[in-house]
Amino acid sequence: MHRVVVIGASLAGLRAAQAVRSVGHDGALVVVGDEAHLPYTRPPLSKQLLAGEQTHHDCAFPAVDTLDADWRLGAAATGLDRASKTVTLADGQSLTYDRLIIATGCRARTWPDAPGGVHTLRGIDDALALRAALDAQPQRIAIVGAGFVGCEVAATARKAGVAVTLIDVEAQPLVPLGAELGARCAALHREHGVDLRLGAGVATLRKGGVDLTDGTRVDAEVVLAAVGALPNTEWLAGSGLALDARGGLLCDATLTSVTDDDVLAAGDVVSWPHPLAGGDAVRVEHWTTAAEHGALAGRNALADDASERAGHVAPPYFWSDQYDLKIQAVGFPARGATLTIVDEDGPRLVAEARDAAGRLVGAITFNNAKRLAAYRRQLATEALGAAA
Ligand SMILES: Cc1cc2nc3c(=O)[nH]c(=O)nc-3n(C[C@H](O)[C@H](O)[C@H](O)COP(=O)(O)OP(=O)(O)OC[C@H]3O[C@@H](n4cnc5c(N)ncnc54)[C@H](O)[C@@H]3O)c2cc1C
Incomplete structure (x- = not known):
């Protein structure tokens, strides 16, 4: 393995690059990002940074500069030729790869x-x-x-x-x-x-x-x-990589493109089969999933054989802060046949989503991190069982 190229210099791309190094890759590692900035975290953009309580500097991920990577920032990937394993960039340069990790996320609609x-x-x-x-x-x-x-x-x-x-x-x-x-x-x-x-x-x-x-x-x-987000996959037109109907990059459970074993993906851009969704391909736009995806795609990219790659089975987890309310959700509550409030105490609330057979598929809490954590553990166990 000579060169790993990561496209997308945000959360999923950073975690992928860190994992590539942490599993011992000592060859070339290139991270390409179309933004001029080193990776930063996005959740504060609608909260603390927008409120003036945090700065751009506060949103930067720590220790990025200690990662031994060749950062190509302000350079969009514009094309992929899988036959020659070459990515072309908007500045006219091209990069060859042995393994490619696509983490180009979404843009605002x-x-x-x-x-x-x-x-x-x-x-x-x-x-x-x-x-x-x-x-x-x-x-x-x-x-x-x-x-x-x-x-x-x-x-x-x-x-x-x-x-x-x-x-x-x-x-x-x-x-x-x-x-x-x-x-x-x-x-x-x-x-x-x-x-x-x-x-x-x-x-x-x-x-x-x-x-x-x-x-x-x-x-x-x-x-x-604020009308949603679209996956950044237009630059893959002509590459032959399979996309889902909404433009997500179709991968298997190991975050490997269903079209090409040398191409993996991570984060908001990925559409992958999840055991808690009955194996349906899902695309989620959650911080924690993007971080988990990146770490897994980085490790999987270095497996000698695609059969040694592990699947992503952790239940999706999401939070949102509005006023004094912390909303947290795990699993796929919107896919449940029912969503029932099972506990309520002042500003705290717990709701369970169950499928038609009564199985738990997701949970939502208001101001109740402890209960959410318990559902997260339960759904993680169920997902592992379903994936086995
Ligand atoms: C305002 C806001 C608030 C959020 N709040 C929360 C929250 O409270 N809780 C939560 O769970 N999630 C939240 N999220 C979602 C979370 O931030 C995302 O799930 C996460 O950023 C996804 O990471 P990613 O690396 O997959 O994609 P992105 O963060 O979208 O990064 C993709 C990167 O790839 C770059 N790129 C795109 N195309 C190319 C190309 N052709 N060549 C090179 N680079 C390219 C993009 O410019 C970008 O830098 C929030 C998102 C936003 C926007």
Whole structure:
């Protein structure tokens, strides 16, 4: 094994590169990233960094500079030729590899025909631009999309004293939490003064506000489109690597491309079969999964034979912080036939998701990390059993 090339210099790519070194690879290791920055963690971008409580420096991963890697930053990968095992970069360079790890994550989905000045939030530059806009003390921010990023930004903006209109076409915020928990989150945002417009179609995003399909105008100096994320796989067009219907890179349980044993992948970009999802291919956009994926893909990339590679079976885990509420989820709650609140005590809540046969498939807690940890252990054991 001469050269391992990692494309994507963020969480999954960093963990992959660290694992490649930690299992003893002493050959070349190249990490390519299209952002100009060394890897940094994204969760604070909608929370502490946006609130001005953390800086870019605080978001940097520790010890990155001690990793013996050739960093190619500010250089997007633009093509892959698997026959010659060559990746081409936007700056005209090309890199050959023995093993390739793709960790190109996702980008923010943009609103069609949005004018300049409408914000999206995925990277540190986006977050700093949004923070500057909030620091200018606007009268109002209009946020289109009441998913996790939209709701977290709403909470941060309210904390900064900025009026918020949060708009979603769905009847509830945070759809993956189900109707009951979604209604509680809606109430929480309203208690904090958010003007929450649910079931509201957006006709136009304009500079200076949002026009709804019912004719209502929402005037706001700051507009954020928080309407989801798309996997960064366009650069693989023509490579022959299989993608799922939504552009995720199709891998087997060991995070190896289903098309090519020398190509592995990690993080938000991957679509892989999970035992807790009945073996269906899933793509999750969770920090912890990206870190676990990276570590596993790095180790698996160095296995002499693809049959020696281990599978990723850990249940997906996710958290979100909004006001004083910590939402945590494990497994696949949205795939359950039922989601039942089994315990509630003031601001703490525990809900279990079960399939039609009554098997636990996921759990959600509000302000109850201890109970969530117990479900995480239980689902990890069940996933191992299902994978065996
Ligand atoms: C604002 C925000 C808040 C979040 N909060 C939470 C949270 O509270 N809890 C939680 O569990 N998760 C949270 N997440 C999700 C979590 O951050 C992601 O799951 C994680 O960043 C995924 O890591 P990744 O390395 O797979 O992908 P990414 O972090 O998306 O990194 C991919 C990298 O590859 C680069 N790239 C893309 N294409 C190319 C190319 N062609 N060539 C070279 N480089 C390329 C990208 O620019 C990027 O730097 C949040 C995400 C955001 C955006």
